[in-house]
Amino acid sequence: MAEPKxxxxxRELEVVRLLGVAGAGNKEIAAQLFLSPNTxxxxxxxxxxxLEATSRTEVIMIAIRNGWIAVNQPVPPNSETxxxxxxxxxxxxxxxxxxxxxxxxxxxxxxxxxxxxxxSSEANVVVPPQPTITVxxxxxxxxxxxxxxxxxxxxxxxxxxxxxxxxxxxxxNTIGYADTFDPLRIGPSQPRNGLLSRGxxxxxxxxxxxxxxxxxxxxxxxxSHIYVIGGEVNQTVSADVMVYEPLSNTWTLAPSSKPTAxxxxxxxxxxxxxxxxxxxTADGSPSNALESYDVAAGRxxxxxxxxxxxxxxxxVALDNQLYVFGGVSDGGTTDASYRYDIxxxxxxxxxxMPGARSLMAADTVNPKGTLDSARIYVIGGxxxxxxxxxxxxxxxxxDSWDNCAPMTIPRSALGLARVGTNLYxxxxxxxxxxxxxxxxxxxxxxWTPLETPVTSDWQSTAVASxxxxxxxxxxxNNGERLAFTYVYEVFTNRVYVPAxxxxxxxxxxx
Numbered sequence: 001m002a003e004p005k006x007x008x009x010x011r012e013l014e015v016v017r018l019l020g021v022a023g024a025g026n027k028e029i030a031a032q033l034f035l036s037p038n039t040x041x042x043x044x045x046x047x048x049x050x051l052e053a054t055s056r057t058e059v060i061m062i063a064i065r066n067g068w069i070a071v072n073q074p075v076p077p078n079s080e081t082x083x084x085x086x087x088x089x090x091x092x093x094x095x096x097x098x099x100x101x102x103x104x105x106x107x108x109x110x111x112x113x114x115x116x117x118x119x120s121s122e123a124n125v126v127v128p129p130q131p132t133i134t135v136x137x138x139x140x141x142x143x144x145x146x147x148x149x150x151x152x153x154x155x156x157x158x159x160x161x162x163x164x165x166x167x168x169x170x171x172x173n174t175i176g177y178a179d180t181f182d183p184l185r186i187g188p189s190q191p192r193n194g195l196l197s198r199g200x201x202x203x204x205x206x207x208x209x210x211x212x213x214x215x216x217x218x219x220x221x222x223x224s225h226i227y228v229i230g231g232e233v234n235q236t237v238s239a240d241v242m243v244y245e246p247l248s249n250t251w252t253l254a255p256s257s258k259p260t261a262x263x264x265x266x267x268x269x270x271x272x273x274x275x276x277x278x279x280x281t282a283d284g285s286p287s288n289a290l291e292s293y294d295v296a297a298g299r300x301x302x303x304x305x306x307x308x309x310x311x312x313x314x315x316v317a318l319d320n321q322l323y324v325f326g327g328v329s330d331g332g333t334t335d336a337s338y339r340y341d342i343x344x345x346x347x348x349x350x351x352x353m354p355g356a357r358s359l360m361a362a363d364t365v366n367p368k369g370t371l372d373s374a375r376i377y378v379i380g381g382x383x384x385x386x387x388x389x390x391x392x393x394x395x396x397x398x399d400s401w402d403n404c405a406p407m408t409i410p411r412s413a414l415g416l417a418r419v420g421t422n423l424y425x426x427x428x429x430x431x432x433x434x435x436x437x438x439x440x441x442x443x444x445x446x447w448t449p450l451e452t453p454v455t456s457d458w459q460s461t462a463v464a465s466x467x468x469x470x471x472x473x474x475x476x477n478n479g480e481r482l483a484f485t486y487v488y489e490v491f492t493n494r495v496y497v498p499a500x501x502x503x504x505x506x507x508x509x510x
């Protein structure tokens with residue numbers, strides 16, 4: 001609501017100018033400004049209140065005194081200034097402007113006195129042409145009033161409430177949940193607020209969903225197909241083997257199930273065989289089973305068991321050797337590492353990781369493109385109730401560990417893909433909000449943010465790498481299992497750079 005002595009708005013100034021210069025009525029003003037007559041009435045009411053005027057004539061006189069409208073005046077003699085001329089004799093205003101009245105204020109308007117020779121009728125007064133000076137339109141001369149004290153207090157309080165809301169709505173990653181969070185339990189994850197985007201974002205695309213929502217499974221590419229093995233379906237540990245064909249975007253069920261049903265397991269492919277080690281069994285305990293699947297024959301083979309029962313561990317393949325790192329064993333989270341010789345079907349201990357952890361991810365990268373330069377990167381993880389941002393790499397030729405640049409934020413229960421010499425850390429968020437993924441360049445030892453189609457937590461997914469893209473299946477978000485299949489196209493134009501094909505997924509030269 002308008003108050004006395006408030007400054008006029010730009011729209012109100014336009015109404016005043018048309019009122020004074022053209023002597024226009026409400027309908028004419030409305031037509032000029034493309035407004036309705038009722039809107040013009042409202043503007044006039046506000047103008048009268050702010051200027052403390054009782055008639056249109058008084059409004060016009062105030063506008064002339066303040067220089068808001070241009071008027072025609074005789075040229076002052078002896079080169080006197082415009083201000084002196086305006087003070088010595090009043091400006092001439094048409095009788096039409098003096099007598100035009102508003103429907104709501106006509107009874108209050110009083111015309112100013114006419115010159116002695118002016119006729120007393122309502123006809124317009126014709127003024128002979130004479131030299132004129134244009135008085136420029138001045139800005140609103142009334143200063144903007146200072147904000148009342150109570151309004152300043154309310155504004156400040158509202159700002160503080162907004163800041164506190166933002167601070168508590170997005171929990172930090174560093175908060176631990178050691179007393180309530182079991183990273184390997186069978187059941188929904190802790191519910192958190194999050195947004196699941198069902199559309200496509202940047203290079204992320206949706207593909208045919210899993211036949212059933214699934215989490216804590218493992219995915220591995222073998223040949224032109226991807227195999228999603230085990231995991232958690234409907235609160236039950238599964239032994240299913242789902243086969244996805246990217247070319248036709250279809251799902252089928254493998255001819256035989258895995259001998260041991262597990263979740264939180266690890267798998268690698270060597271040739272036409274997939275090796276699956278350890279995992280969480282139906283009773284919630286870790287497993288030491290090592291089983292291989294012949295993708296051509298569709299048969300499973302039981303191999304030499306792991307040296308310890310493990311779940312939530314990581315495994316990679318390099319030069320006909322399998323490498324297993326960390327996880328949760330019967331004695332708790334471990335830093336133990338093992339090497340399995342495929343030709344000999346035997347296990348051997350190797351240098352332990354720099355620290356104990358589970359729910360990390362691992363993959364191989366050859367920064368120099370040679371087998372002796374191959375490194376096994378172990379990323380993120382969970383220990384002591386906290387997620388980790390750590391990055392370390394193992395050199396098989398020297399049986400030693402070294403550190404690499406940590407991720408931007410801590411992540412556990414994450415997926416890891418490799419395309420060329422880049423690693424892609426996908427999801428995580430066992431104890432906090434995850435709003436982006438990350439890409440690691442092994443040549444520069446540098447992490448950079450990568451967009452995500454799923455915000456909040458996106459944990460316990462199954463990730464499989466292909467030559468120019470990688471796929472992400474299922475997982476948890478906001479306490480619910482997902483059936484979504486996402487693909488991230490690294491090379492959208494399908495141009496393959498030779499430098500990125502120096503070795504295959506096992507570190508061998510093609």
